[in-house]
Amino acid sequence: MTNRILPFITLVFLSTLFSIVIGDDGVAISEQYPLVVSTWPFKEAVRAAWRAVDGNHSAVDAVVEGCSACEELRCDGTVGPGGSPDENGETTIDALIMNGVTMEVGAVAAMRFVKDGIRAAKLVMQHTKHTLLVGEKASAFAIAMGLPGPDNLSSADSIRKWSTWKENHCQPNFWKDVVPSDSCGPYHAKARIDVKEGGCSTRYLMGVAEPRSSLVGPHNHDTISMAVIDKRGHVAVGTSTNGATYKIPGRVGDGPIAGSSAYAVTDSGACVATGDGDIMMRFLPCYQVVESMRLGMEPRLAAKDAISRIARKFPDFLGAVVAINKNGVHAGACHGWTFEYSVRSPATDDVEVFTVLP
Structure with a gap:
């Protein structure tokens, strides 16, 4: 009797862990999917x-719908049009989408006059052999492909924010080692001096940069970064942001950089990130996370390892990553702030928000 029961119990246990059905096209569909993960409590x-992925849309299309909703809602004032003015008071858009099955990427950066960042990024992936288009040429491409524009991406809020900043002598800002440092410019490089070391002449800039923690925070330097695993286990990621508030015009952060703000490989998993993009893009933390998971590291340790690599060099940086393996297991890690991320899965009736302590 015992010999008959044990195999049955084992079968039930395994079917609970790996609940699989076969779709109409003969493809295995895991009932642990679909899965949606996003930085911050961007529940809508x-x-x-x-709604898209549960309705049998692809992971790519679901990412577009999710990020587009955040652009329309202007999540945290740092996604989509109408937020994060640069030094000239203008709002520009950065966005990225990546298909973890094909490894195709589409991205736009410093895009003017077009509101739909994530849709523009998808058009780059869908209709070109390129990965990244920038500036006004990205805008012209998006409009030619059918997106609305040209539009003014500023809003009453962004103009008011920019005016207040100008009245405060453009402080704080992202300049360093310039004169004058306490005004709105025009700026000039500080004088350089030569320091002899071992018979060699080394050039040093004078001055001390302001701590970046005074320039970067959840409400002035943020991104929606989203990962979706669809019902067939296919993975895609996407991002959208209007970048750092009061950035130097032309600045592009890590939002449209594959491997930094997001990365996806269907055979391994995905990663989404947010924070100080100028620092984080130097380390490609999401590529690091996905590669670590490919090598067998669990998501919690992969996320922590990627953040620790940055913190060792830049102990004042603010940032966070979420690791999601191919089985849908997820975990976050952060540095410098308390971070929240959102998840929707078949196990929940609505979006669940997870809090990660630094």
């Missing part, structure tokens, strides 16, 4: 992505 964006 996650719900939009969930």
Whole structure:
């Protein structure tokens, strides 16, 4: 009797862990999917992505729907049009989408006059052999492909924010080692001096940069970064942001950089990130996370390892990553702030928000 029961119990246990059905096209579909994960408590964006993927849309299309919802809602004032003015008071858009099955990427950066960042990024992936288009040429491409524009991406809020900053002598800002440092410019490089070391002449800039923690925070330097695993286990990621508030015009952060703000490989998993993009893009933390998981590291350790690599060099940086393996297991790690991320899965009736302590 015991010999008959044990195999049955084992079968039930395994079927609970790996619940699989076969779709109409003969492809195995895991009932642990679909899965939507997003940086921050952007619940409406996650719900939009969930409606798409739960309705049998692809992971790529679900990412577009989720990020687009955040652009329309202007999540945290740092996604989509109408937020994060640069030094000239203008809002520009950065966005990225990546298909973890094909490894195709589409991205736009410093895009003017077009509101739909994530849709523009998808058009780059869909209709070109390129990965990244920038500036006004990205805008012209997006409009030629059918997106609305040209539009003014500023809003009453962004103009008011920019005016207040100008009245405060453009402080704080992202300049360093310039004169004058306490005004709105025009700026000039400080004088350089030569320091002899071992018979060699080394050039040093004078001055001390202001701590970046005074320039970067959840509400002035943020991104929606979203990962979706669809019902067939296919993975895609996407991002959208209007970048750092009061950035130097032309600045591009890590939002449209594959491997930094997001990365996906269907055979391994995905990663989404947010924070100080100028620092984080130097380390490609999401590529690091996905590669670590490919080598067998669990998501929690992969996320922590990627953040620790940055913190060792830049102990004042603010940032966070979420690792999601191919089985849908997820975990976050952060540095410098308390971070939250959102998840919707078949196990929940609505979006669940997870809090990660630094």
